[in-house]
Amino acid sequence: MKTTFADLLASGRPVVADGGMGTMLFSAGMVRGHAPESWNVEHPDIVRGIHAAYIQAGAQIILTNTFGGNRIRLGMHKLAARTCLFNTAAVQLARSEADAAALPVVVGGSIGPTGALLEPHGELTLYEAVSAFEEQALALNGVDVFWIETMSDLEEVRAAITGCRKANADTPIVTTMTFDTNGRTMMGVKPEQATEALQNLGVIALGANCGNGPAEIEQVIEKMHRSSSAVLVAKANAGLPHMHGDIAVYDATPEVMAAYASRVLGQGARIIGACCGSTPDHIRAIANALQNIDTPIKDGKHS
Amino acid sequence: METLEIIRKAIIEGQAKQVEQEVKTALDNGIKASQILYEALIPAMAEVGRLYEEGEYFVPEMLISARAMKAGLGLLKPFLIGSDVKPVGKVAIATVQGDLHDIGKNLVSLMMEGAGFEIVDLGVNAEPEKFVNAVRDQQVNVVAMSALLTTTMTRMKDTIHALQEAGLRDKVKIIIGGAPITQAFADEIGADGYASDASQAVTLTKRLLALS
Numbered sequence: 001m002k003t004t005f006a007d008l009l010a011s012g013r014p015v016v017a018d019g020g021m022g023t024m025l026f027s028a029g030m031v032r033g034h035a036p037e038s039w040n041v042e043h044p045d046i047v048r049g050i051h052a053a054y055i056q057a058g059a060q061i062i063l064t065n066t067f068g069g070n071r072i073r074l075g076m077h078k079l080a081a082r083t084c085l086f087n088t089a090a091v092q093l094a095r096s097e098a099d100a101a102a103l104p105v106v107v108g109g110s111i112g113p114t115g116a117l118l119e120p121h122g123e124l125t126l127y128e129a130v131s132a133f134e135e136q137a138l139a140l141n142g143v144d145v146f147w148i149e150t151m152s153d154l155e156e157v158r159a160a161i162t163g164c165r166k167a168n169a170d171t172p173i174v175t176t177m178t179f180d181t182n183g184r185t186m187m188g189v190k191p192e193q194a195t196e197a198l199q200n201l202g203v204i205a206l207g208a209n210c211g212n213g214p215a216e217i218e219q220v221i222e223k224m225h226r227s228s229s230a231v232l233v234a235k236a237n238a239g240l241p242h243m244h245g246d247i248a249v250y251d252a253t254p255e256v257m258a259a260y261a262s263r264v265l266g267q268g269a270r271i272i273g274a275c276c277g278s279t280p281d282h283i284r285a286i287a288n289a290l291q292n293i294d295t296p297i298k299d300g301k302h303s
Numbered sequence: 304m305e306t307l308e309i310i311r312k313a314i315i316e317g318q319a320k321q322v323e324q325e326v327k328t329a330l331d332n333g334i335k336a337s338q339i340l341y342e343a344l345i346p347a348m349a350e351v352g353r354l355y356e357e358g359e360y361f362v363p364e365m366l367i368s369a370r371a372m373k374a375g376l377g378l379l380k381p382f383l384i385g386s387d388v389k390p391v392g393k394v395a396i397a398t399v400q401g402d403l404h405d406i407g408k409n410l411v412s413l414m415m416e417g418a419g420f421e422i423v424d425l426g427v428n429a430e431p432e433k434f435v436n437a438v439r440d441q442q443v444n445v446v447a448m449s450a451l452l453t454t455t456m457t458r459m460k461d462t463i464h465a466l467q468e469a470g471l472r473d474k475v476k477i478i479i480g481g482a483p484i485t486q487a488f489a490d491e492i493g494a495d496g497y498a499s500d501a502s503q504a505v506t507l508t509k510r511l512l513a514l515s
Contacts, residue, residue, distance in 0.1 A: 032452070120367065122366075122406075181362075241453040241485075242485075
């Protein structure tokens with residue numbers, strides 16, 4: 001059922017977001033080194049099926065399979081020319097499943113980092129970055145919210161937000177960063193700094209995703225909540241990867257992720273989902289855990 | 304302040320232009336390139352590594368300092384070639400097959416170079432044979448592999464296997480790193496060590512080569 005991000009928040013309840021996309025694509029047989037976005041065109045039924053499974057599990061927000069869908073990252077796979085195609089196809093797949101769902105589901109247009117470092121730390125110019133994000137955001141036409149995620153550099157975040165606004169100033173923006181380096185992002189950004197910067201940039205919600213499992217994100221959310229009244233997003237990885245024979249699997253069970261969901265809600269998160277290593281089973285456990293909590297939430301803050 | 308001290312300070316502060324200028328001055332004043340390398344560039348980068356490990360510096364500061372160091376090293380290289388200055392070790396480094404994420408790998412390269420190692424950069428997406436060839440043909444004594452993805456980290460094992468098959472495993476120390484990598488994984492696949500960041504990678508390699 002179609003809804004808006006603002007309406008989802010207005011319910012006053014915790015909101016369940018989806019889990020890992022890459023994890024699901026790899027278990028569906030995608031080979032390493034492949035650009036996951038290409039499956040929007042090559043295997044649309046599998047991508048659509050993953051969205052459906054997350055909605056079935058209780059996700060109220062699903063993210064398009066476009067994390068690496070900017071021309072800089074696709075260019076590393078020599079697929080830059082297909083940037084627009086992969087993104088528009090991804091929106092259609094997520095849109096069709098969200099709109100057909102029995103309950104309201106929001107489609108977030110996933111926008112990940114370019115994979116290159118901006119000047120002066122790297123070679124990428126601000127202009128190139130903004131253009132790449134604008135191009136992707138334009139192709140993500142039809143999403144309910146732009147979902148900028150796994151960011152580590154505030155300058156790249158600014159470039160992404162600028163690109164999104166240039167493409168469509170009316171679509172709200174969510175931004176989450178990854179605090180996987182001793183409590184900061186790889187580029188040294190503290191949770192409090194991220195919160196302040198992102199609030200000043202006018203995002204509708206902000207938070208943390210990916211990293212080294214639930215415990216790390218819980219600490220980040222606690223710090224963010226202490227320093228602001230923003231609507232907070234937590235999407236933790238399902239623990240850490242361990243080798244099982246020849247494949248790496250994440251060690252957090254659905255039960256572990258359900259416990260994380262309850263804790264991180266108490267720490268101030270409003271939108272709760274998961275990231276790498278998670279599956280619909282993890283999201284179902286998270287949704288069940290959150291359903292049993294009757295804390296009313298007002299203006300994004302717990303009362 | 305003496306020139307070498309100024310160079311050290313400029314590298315730590317990430318002043319590439321000043322490093323360039325002062326290295327030129329030092330060379331003009333007859334200071335040997337090897338002395339500038341060992342008494343200014345390498346100690347400065349060791350200090351940068353220390354600041355990183357203490358949480359005072361983060362990746363951006365490290366990159367800016369490394370760039371300043373490279374500016375100085377570029378000027379020294381013509382003098383070092385053919386001199387009796389030998390690198391402390393030769394490192395073949397790349398992201399493994401299927402993995403295109405090179406930020407971490409590049410950072411390790413820079414810190415290794417700043418510690419006096421010679422780098423053979425095999426780029427991204429390097430298949431096991433590339434590492435084997437580098438070890439066989441270029442007298443490499445350290446293989447450093449990076450992976451960001453859980454789906455590609457398993458390729459590290461393939462590279463180690465390929466080195467074994469080629470009878471070269473004993474000729475090199477193998478170190479690995481990347482977001483999903485752990486010490487347990489390193490032990491499991493038979494790598495010689497795991498480092499959680501670029502600075503640790505330098506410390507680890509020195510320890511493995513018994514340089515420190």
